[in-house]
Amino acid sequence: MTQTLTQAEPLVIDGIALGSRLIMGTGGAPSLDGLGAALVASGTELTTVAMRRYSAPGPGSTGGTNLFDLLLENNIRVLPNTAGCFTAREAVMTAELGREALETDWVKLEVIADEHTLLPDALELVEATEALVERGFKVFAYTNDDPVLALRLEQLGAAAVMPLGAPIGTGLGILNPHNIELIVSRASVPVILDAGIGTASDAALAMELGCDAVLLASAVTRAQDPVAMAQAFRHAVIGGRLAAQAGRIPRRTHALASSAMEGRPDL
Amino acid sequence: MSTIQLNGAPRPLAAGTTLADLVTDVTGRELLPTGKPADGGRLGVAVARNSGIVPRSQWAVTALQRHDDIEIVTAVQGG
Numbered sequence: 001m002t003q004t005l006t007q008a009e010p011l012v013i014d015g016i017a018l019g020s021r022l023i024m025g026t027g028g029a030p031s032l033d034g035l036g037a038a039l040v041a042s043g044t045e046l047t048t049v050a051m052r053r054y055s056a057p058g059p060g061s062t063g064g065t066n067l068f069d070l071l072l073e074n075n076i077r078v079l080p081n082t083a084g085c086f087t088a089r090e091a092v093m094t095a096e097l098g099r100e101a102l103e104t105d106w107v108k109l110e111v112i113a114d115e116h117t118l119l120p121d122a123l124e125l126v127e128a129t130e131a132l133v134e135r136g137f138k139v140f141a142y143t144n145d146d147p148v149l150a151l152r153l154e155q156l157g158a159a160a161v162m163p164l165g166a167p168i169g170t171g172l173g174i175l176n177p178h179n180i181e182l183i184v185s186r187a188s189v190p191v192i193l194d195a196g197i198g199t200a201s202d203a204a205l206a207m208e209l210g211c212d213a214v215l216l217a218s219a220v221t222r223a224q225d226p227v228a229m230a231q232a233f234r235h236a237v238i239g240g241r242l243a244a245q246a247g248r249i250p251r252r253t254h255a256l257a258s259s260a261m262e263g264r265p266d267l
Numbered sequence: 268m269s270t271i272q273l274n275g276a277p278r279p280l281a282a283g284t285t286l287a288d289l290v291t292d293v294t295g296r297e298l299l300p301t302g303k304p305a306d307g308g309r310l311g312v313a314v315a316r317n318s319g320i321v322p323r324s325q326w327a328v329t330a331l332q333r334h335d336d337i338e339i340v341t342a343v344q345g346g
Contacts, residue, residue: 026344035344050345053274053338054293054312068311068342081346096320097340101313108346217346 011213013190014106014138014159016077018045021207022237023079023192025217026067028169029226036070038220042230047071048079048108048215051098068102079140081108086121088128095132107132108140108162108215118168120144126152133157142194145175147182154189161189162215165206166196169218173202177209184210200229200236207240208248269333280331286314287326293339302326312341 010017024044029035039047049067071078080098085091088111095107111128113121120143132139138159143149145163153161163183166172173196174180184191193206194215203214214237223229269280273289287298294312297305302323304310314321315338321329331337 025346027346029344048346049342051313051340052343052345054341056293056295067344068309071342072309078342079346080342083345093315093318093320097313097315097338098342099313100320100322101311101341103309110346 011190013140018077018213019043020045020234020237021213021241022203022233023047023213023215024220024230025215026221027083027217028221030221032066032070034226035067035221036074038226038230039070039076040074041227041234042220043234044076046077046079048081048217049102050081050083051094051101077106078102078104079106079108080104081142082110082128083112085111085128086113086124087111088124088131091124091128092131092135095137096135099137105136106138106140106159108142109158110142120164122146122149125149126156129153129156129158140192145179145183147179147186150183150191151186154187159189160192160212161187162192162194164195165193165202168195170196171198171219172196173198174205174209177205180206180209180211200232203233204236204240204243207237208244210244213237271331271333271335271337273337274339280333280335284331285327286316286321286329286331286337289331289337290314290326290339298326300327312339314339 010019011021020043022042022044024039024042024047026035026047026049080102082091082094085094091111098107099105109128111121111124112118129139129141140160140162141153141158142162143153150161150163165174190212192213192215193211197203197216197219206214220226220230270277271280291298299305317336
């Protein structure tokens with residue numbers, strides 16, 4: 001039953017079925033070899049990359065064509081992002097570069113307001129989503145945990161909305177579970193919890209709240225043992241989804257005995 | 268001597284150089300006229316010239332001009 005449940009329901013985005021509901025980022029890994037091992041251990045089938053100036057690949061290189069080759073070799077779909085963009089104009093240009101370089105019209109749209117919070121700039125995000133949808137992109141919109149904004153992005157044509165749990169890289173977990181639940185309850189596109197994840201239970205909670213997938217990077221790449229942490233997340237996402245579908249017991253104020261009081265021996 | 272800007276740094280420009288020549292020089296990969304690598308793999312780079320994207324199919328027929336501002340980008344760790 002459980003096997004059927006996890007295997008029968010791939011995450012489908014833009015007609016593409018993904019067997020794993022764990023989407024990985026690649027930022028923060030000290031070496032490409034270590035990153036490759038962690039990605040394989042995570043079981044991910046979709047992984048984000050940033051678009052930056054080309055520099056010749058060499059020993060210890062963390063970029064160049066090495067990273068793209070690593071993903072291709074492991075049959076992991078690539079999701080170019082627009083990290084580092086502050087305006088819709090920059091984000092659209094970066095998305096176009098990603099589409100041309102990596103031959104995919106999927107893009108993780110990130111338009112941040114400032115470097116201290118790395119929080120999305122809602123106005124630029126809306127403008128960029130509109131422009132990218134118009135240009136034929138499948139937009140994965142990284143957004144604030146704002147149910148109103150998330151719905152707006154969906155209405156503009158986003159293929160998936162990706163509310164943050166907490167600011168990027170903080171590892172603070174899901175700061176507003178209620179908002180995430182609200183977003184999930186009203187969305188008809190996949191909801192992917194993105195950013196702020198610190199440890200496996202955060203990812204499990206995201207899935208229990210009804211999210212369709214979880215995206216994380218630092219929690220694995222900056223863990224003391226990235227491969228072990230990647231395995232932990234792989235299981236946490238599966239466990240959280242199963243729990244969400246299994247129907248949890250209601251919360252109660254008072255205890256409810258699980259052993260019958262009748263038939264106790266007279267001691 | 269003529270120069271272009273490549274990824275923010277000046278670079279000498281020989282007459283008749285095309286974008287395809289430049290990409291081959293930078294990446295070390297021979298290109299077919301379509302802009303795809305001759306080795307059958309995937310190149311994974313994109314080129315912007317003076318803030319406009321040049322599709323790979325146009326690289327071989329795009330002659331570089333002096334003062335062109337070229338950006339060659341690829342996938343790196345992030346996100």
